[in-house]
Amino acid sequence: MSTEAKDAIDEVLKKPSGRMALQAMYGSGPSFLFNVALPFAAFQALSHEHVSTVVALSAVAVFPLAAILYGWARTRRADALSLIVLFFIVVGIASSVVTGDARFLLVKESLLTGVFGLVFLASLLRGRPLAFYFGRQFATQGEKARMAYWDSLWQYPGFRYSQRVITLVWGIGWILDAAIRVLLVFVLSVTAFMIVSQILFFAVFIALFMWTMAYARRKSRETDDTLTQDAAGMTAP
Numbered sequence: 001m002s003t004e005a006k007d008a009i010d011e012v013l014k015k016p017s018g019r020m021a022l023q024a025m026y027g028s029g030p031s032f033l034f035n036v037a038l039p040f041a042a043f044q045a046l047s048h049e050h051v052s053t054v055v056a057l058s059a060v061a062v063f064p065l066a067a068i069l070y071g072w073a074r075t076r077r078a079d080a081l082s083l084i085v086l087f088f089i090v091v092g093i094a095s096s097v098v099t100g101d102a103r104f105l106l107v108k109e110s111l112l113t114g115v116f117g118l119v120f121l122a123s124l125l126r127g128r129p130l131a132f133y134f135g136r137q138f139a140t141q142g143e144k145a146r147m148a149y150w151d152s153l154w155q156y157p158g159f160r161y162s163q164r165v166i167t168l169v170w171g172i173g174w175i176l177d178a179a180i181r182v183l184l185v186f187v188l189s190v191t192a193f194m195i196v197s198q199i200l201f202f203a204v205f206i207a208l209f210m211w212t213m214a215y216a217r218r219k220s221r222e223t224d225d226t227l228t229q230d231a232a233g234m235t236a237p
Helices: 002-013 019-026 029-048 051-058 062-075 080-099 103-127 130-140 145-155 157-185 192-237
Strands: none
Touching: 019 029, 029 051, 029 062, 029 192, 051 062, 051 080, 103 130, 103 157, 130 145, 130 157, 130 192, 157 192
């Protein structure tokens, strides 16, 4: 076991914050700009010019689409999440243009988080659930020694249990978020929904993130106790 790798991971878990949650979600300022700030600002500007809601929502989709295409160009690969996002953008625009109902574009975003929640739950049926991989990326920052230490934790039943619990909670959380936001589409105006939807999304993500960090710290202490007991058993006469 690498003590240095363990200490580095423990340090990440020590002081979670809302800012850390947002950094984990968006990674950088440009991502937030293209996925949240610019679409909202552009929609308000187009609405002020009396552009129809369907046309305005279709137009502002160019910003998250540009972010997806930039990611593809930079990494030279298309990840599953980007493909899902692109799929819902295309379906939302097509449905709204055909029906003339802007709510299809608004529902698209909510359905995406619902699908993400279902993917989390489905991963419980495989060997290692999604929380294991997301947690490894976040806690180790891709550093090989830390990743090796993280992988070694899978041998402990308590660690495996915690990763499945985290996956279950995130899956249910995202599905509930999607259900609430789909309902809000038919209750609020487009402008109000764009504000409330983002607030709800951030609130759910930050709540899940903060709970995960607190839960992970508690399970980390339990794992430390298990390792200490195993070491004591090995050295006992």
